[in-house]
Amino acid sequence: MFEDYLKAILADCEKKRTDKTLSQNLSNPTPGDFRNECITVFRERPLSNDDEALRLFFGAADKEIGFARNIENSKAVQYKQMPKILKGDISSPNRKYIELLAWLVDFNQRPFTKYISQSAPPDIPKPPMPPKPPIRNAIIVSIGLVLVAGTFFFWKDKTPSMFNGLVSTQKCMYWKDDHYESIDCNEKITDAPVIPLNIRKLNYFKKITLPDTLTKNSLGKVWYVRTGNYREYFTDSGSHPIDTVRKLRPLSAYILFKYISYYRYLLTLLLWSICLVIFIALCTISLIAFWKKRKRENADFNQSKNAGLVATSPFSTKSENR
Numbered sequence: 001m002f003e004d005y006l007k008a009i010l011a012d013c014e015k016k017r018t019d020k021t022l023s024q025n026l027s028n029p030t031p032g033d034f035r036n037e038c039i040t041v042f043r044e045r046p047l048s049n050d051d052e053a054l055r056l057f058f059g060a061a062d063k064e065i066g067f068a069r070n071i072e073n074s075k076a077v078q079y080k081q082m083p084k085i086l087k088g089d090i091s092s093p094n095r096k097y098i099e100l101l102a103w104l105v106d107f108n109q110r111p112f113t114k115y116i117s118q119s120a121p122p123d124i125p126k127p128p129m130p131p132k133p134p135i136r137n138a139i140i141v142s143i144g145l146v147l148v149a150g151t152f153f154f155w156k157d158k159t160p161s162m163f164n165g166l167v168s169t170q171k172c173m174y175w176k177d178d179h180y181e182s183i184d185c186n187e188k189i190t191d192a193p194v195i196p197l198n199i200r201k202l203n204y205f206k207k208i209t210l211p212d213t214l215t216k217n218s219l220g221k222v223w224y225v226r227t228g229n230y231r232e233y234f235t236d237s238g239s240h241p242i243d244t245v246r247k248l249r250p251l252s253a254y255i256l257f258k259y260i261s262y263y264r265y266l267l268t269l270l271l272w273s274i275c276l277v278i279f280i281a282l283c284t285i286s287l288i289a290f291w292k293k294r295k296r297e298n299a300d301f302n303q304s305k306n307a308g309l310v311a312t313s314p315f316s317t318k319s320e321n322r
Contacts, residue, residue: 003091003092005098005102005112005115006085006093006098008107008115009098009101009102009105009107009110010086010088012105012107012108013026013086013101013105016105022105023037023040023104025037025040026086026104026105029082029083029086030076030083031076031077031078031079031080031082031083032076032079034076034079034082034083034104035071035074035075035076035078035079037104038071038074038079038100038104039071039072041103041104041106042054042067042068042071045106049111050103050110050111051067052099052111053096053099053100053102053103053110053111054067054070054071054103055067056095056096056099056100057078057096057097057099057100058070058071058074065200066199066200081093081094081097082097082100082101085097085098085101086101095112098112099111099112145276145280170182170183170184170185170197171184171185171196171197172184172185172187172194172195172196172197173194173195173196173197173198173201173202174189174192174193174194174195175192175193175241175242176192177207178206178207178209179205179206179207180198180201180202180205180241181202182197182202192241192242193242193244195244200236201236201238204235204236205234205235205236205238205241206234206235206236207232207233207234207235207241208222208233208234208235211231211233211259211260212260212261212262212264212268213262214233214251214256214260214262215256215262216253216256218251218256219250219251219252219253219256220250220251221235221251222234222235222250222251223235223236223237223238223248223249223250223251224248224249224251224255225240225246225247225248225249231255231259233251234248237250
């Protein structure tokens with residue numbers, strides 16, 4: 001499959017060369033041209049779904065600035081295979097070169113895992129299921145609502161959002177509630193400092209609003225700051241977003257087990273889930289009772305209507321006169 005993936009990338013590259021949309025650095029490139037193109041593309045398209053390709057080629061990213069330093073410190077000799085691969089002289093190159101080329105030419109089906117999923121044969125359509133009874137549908141919908149609500153409640157603050165401001169044209173940002181938002185540097189914000197844009201913090205730095213969801217697996221991934229008897233928890237290191245003089249401390253096992261209770265969170269989640277189940281069950285019972293009542297009323301109405309038709313029939317009148 002890697003050979004097909006490489007062929008698709010090279011075909012896309014050739015199409016862009018024909019359409020004159022391919023970068024000049026890749027028209028007849030040298031290893032140095034590939035290095036320069038990597039620097040340019042990283043500045044123009046800093047997308048998080050390319051982290052796998054960059055990690056394969058450049059190694060682990062810096063926590064503060066990402067892969068910027070890795071790319072700028074790279075040497076032209078690291079790219080010596082790339083011109084040969086682009087010309088098709090190497091039939092089975094290492095995966096890291098293939099993923100790097102896909103990133104540079106902006107191949108839409110990258111990385112390889114996405115290419116495989118989109119190239120897989122379509123599923124054979126299954127025959128349509130027979131319609132289900134209304135009561136059974138109501139029960140299934142109720143159970144689905146409980147599962148969706150519970151999953152959302154559990155995960156909404158578990159990990160930081162990956163979709164907030166992946167690419168921003170604005171050059172500054174400010175703290176809003178529990179996350180950073182990009183903003184024009186000339187705009188004035190009264191309750192928070194406006195600071196230079198940091199893509200990593202914009203995407204990953206969040207306040208954890210449900211600290212009781214933290215477990216021992218959060219050690220090394222969460223930072224906190226103390227304000228009186230209250231503690232605030234965040235998903236990345238650095239300074240406090242409002243009081244920037246104060247530095248965040250890494251979450252320790254002592255703080256975790258003394259001030260945070262995962263069991264308390266589970267108990268709260270269980271109680272809310274029970275209340276939700278009871279509420280949905282009551283709604284389902286009410287719907288079933290209403291449906292049965294309407295069915296009974298319709299049956300009584302039809303019976304009365306039929307009896308009235310028989311009473312007013314001319315044949316029944318003649319029989320009574322006789």
